[in-house]
Amino acid sequence: MEYRFVGRSGLMISEIAYGNWITHGSQIEADTARACVRAALDAGITTFDTADMYADGRAESVLGEALRGERREGVEILTKVYFPTGPGRNDRGLSRKHVLESIDSSLRRLGTDYVDIYQAHRFDRFTPLEETMEAFADVVRAGKALYVGVSEWTAGQIHAAAGLARELRVPLISSQPQYNAIWRVPEAEVVPAATEEGLGQIVWSPMAQGVLTGKYRPGAQRPDGSRGADPANDMFMGHLLGNEILERVRLLGPLAAEAGLTPGQLAIAWVLRNPAVSAAIVGASRPEQVAENAAASGVKLDEELARRIDEALEPVIVRDPALTDSHEQRP
Numbered sequence: 001m002e003y004r005f006v007g008r009s010g011l012m013i014s015e016i017a018y019g020n021w022i023t024h025g026s027q028i029e030a031d032t033a034r035a036c037v038r039a040a041l042d043a044g045i046t047t048f049d050t051a052d053m054y055a056d057g058r059a060e061s062v063l064g065e066a067l068r069g070e071r072r073e074g075v076e077i078l079t080k081v082y083f084p085t086g087p088g089r090n091d092r093g094l095s096r097k098h099v100l101e102s103i104d105s106s107l108r109r110l111g112t113d114y115v116d117i118y119q120a121h122r123f124d125r126f127t128p129l130e131e132t133m134e135a136f137a138d139v140v141r142a143g144k145a146l147y148v149g150v151s152e153w154t155a156g157q158i159h160a161a162a163g164l165a166r167e168l169r170v171p172l173i174s175s176q177p178q179y180n181a182i183w184r185v186p187e188a189e190v191v192p193a194a195t196e197e198g199l200g201q202i203v204w205s206p207m208a209q210g211v212l213t214g215k216y217r218p219g220a221q222r223p224d225g226s227r228g229a230d231p232a233n234d235m236f237m238g239h240l241l242g243n244e245i246l247e248r249v250r251l252l253g254p255l256a257a258e259a260g261l262t263p264g265q266l267a268i269a270w271v272l273r274n275p276a277v278s279a280a281i282v283g284a285s286r287p288e289q290v291a292e293n294a295a296a297s298g299v300k301l302d303e304e305l306a307r308r309i310d311e312a313l314e315p316v317i318v319r320d321p322a323l324t325d326s327h328e329q330r331p
Contacts, residue, residue: 001044001297006278007200009173011116011147013076015272016297017047017202018290019281020059030062032285037066039287041075043294049176049202049281051080051121052106064111072112078202079106080151080176082121094124099135103144117174117202118145122325123157133164140170149174149202152325155193162197172199174278177324179203180212181270181313182245189321191276200278203271207282211240212267214253218243244316251312259305261296268296270309 003012018040020033037048048067050059060079067075081102084092092098103118118139124132136148148170150161158175165172175194177186179201191201207213249263256266271280282293301309310317 001046001294003046004278005200006117006147006202007173007194008198009147009171009200011076011173013047013202013279014045014297015277015279016043016045016268016294017049017078017279017281018045019049019204019283020063021049021051021054021204021283030065032287033062034066035287036284036290037063039284039290040294041070043291044297045290045294046074047076047078047279049078049204050110051083051119052085052102052109053080053083053121057085057105057109060106060109064109068111076116077110077112078117078119078149079110079115080119080121081106082124094120094127094132094135096131096135099132099139103139107144114143115145117147117149119149119151119174119176120153121151123150123153129157129160130164133161133168133170136172137168137170147171147173149176149199151176151204152178153190154324155189155321158190158193158197158199162199172197174202175199176202176204176281178205179271179274179277180206180208181267181309182208182212182240182317184317184319185321185323188319190324191274195276201274201276202279202281203277204281206271206280207264207267208240210264211245211249212252213262213264214249216241216246216249218246218250248313248316252309255305255308255312259299259301261299262292264293265296265299266301266309268293269299269301270306272296272299273301273306 002015004015005012048063050063052060081099082094090097139145162172177190179186252263252266256263268280271277284290
């Protein structure tokens with residue numbers, strides 16, 4: 001496993017991070033989740049990404065249990081705040097009330113005194129950015145988070161937050177966008193803005209929700225037990241399962257074989273070739289998947305192979321920066 005700095009900070013994380021969105025607390029049993037975390041640690045993964053709203057908080061609890069007994073200084077734990085965590089009007093967003101209450105709840109579930117990076121899961125259009133950044137500053141000064149980050153924020157929002165972070169002396173170090181060989185939305189605006197402000201990219205969905213593994217075939221039934229087989233995931237990946245995309249993804253199989261990689265490893269290595277990327281977050285429902293994904297660490301794709309990947313996917317690549325995710329959850 002190789003390790004990278006997060007932006008211009010001094011924090012180093014494993015270039016492949018383990019994320020438990022969808023899986024822990026919902027899709028897989030706790031014993032399997034613990035086995036996946038153990039497989040990640042065995043592979044040299046030290047960075048674990050979760051969020052307060054994943055499986056209604058159970059994902060944080062399962063991760064905390066799985067990491068119990070590990071040397072706390074030897075791992076990096078990332079979690080997030082924004083989405084609803086309860087029925088009340090203030091159980092969501094980035095208000096001071098929700099941020100300060102949510103960090104305490106996350107720490108309790110994770111069984112730790114602090115998280116390494118506390119991330120704003122989305123931008124909150126209904127709360128003044130000054131209020132949010134001041135709350136984050138207080139979280140850091142209380143020792144409950146070492147650094148802060150954002151997820152799916154636009155370039156303009158990142159610039160504004162970074163300016164306030166400098167005034168408040170808050171270590172804003174990371175951006176967490178969706179990014180893969182098909183979804184290149186962050187490249188035009190988000191990545192340059194984040195790089196200018198010293199933020200590293202900790203990206204999610206490097207394998208396009210598993211589509212880039214080649215497991216889904218045009219016109220075929222979705223494999224049992226896969227994310228695509230669960231209708232609840234259609235809002236995140238339904239657009240990826242059209243025949244045009246799947247036909248293009250099939251062209252990557254021979255390219256991966258030529259490079260001595262699985263298609264999934266090829267997808268992860270493609271993401272990691274971007275120098276702005278600090279880590280690619282991978283999930284898993286079985287320990288062997290973790291080991292396979294971790295083997296992509298350190299793989300260097302040559303320019304000719306990258307060109308052929310672009311050529312294969314060009315008709316289905318999405319680049320429009322206006323598609324950077326932005327939710328309006330409140331009031």
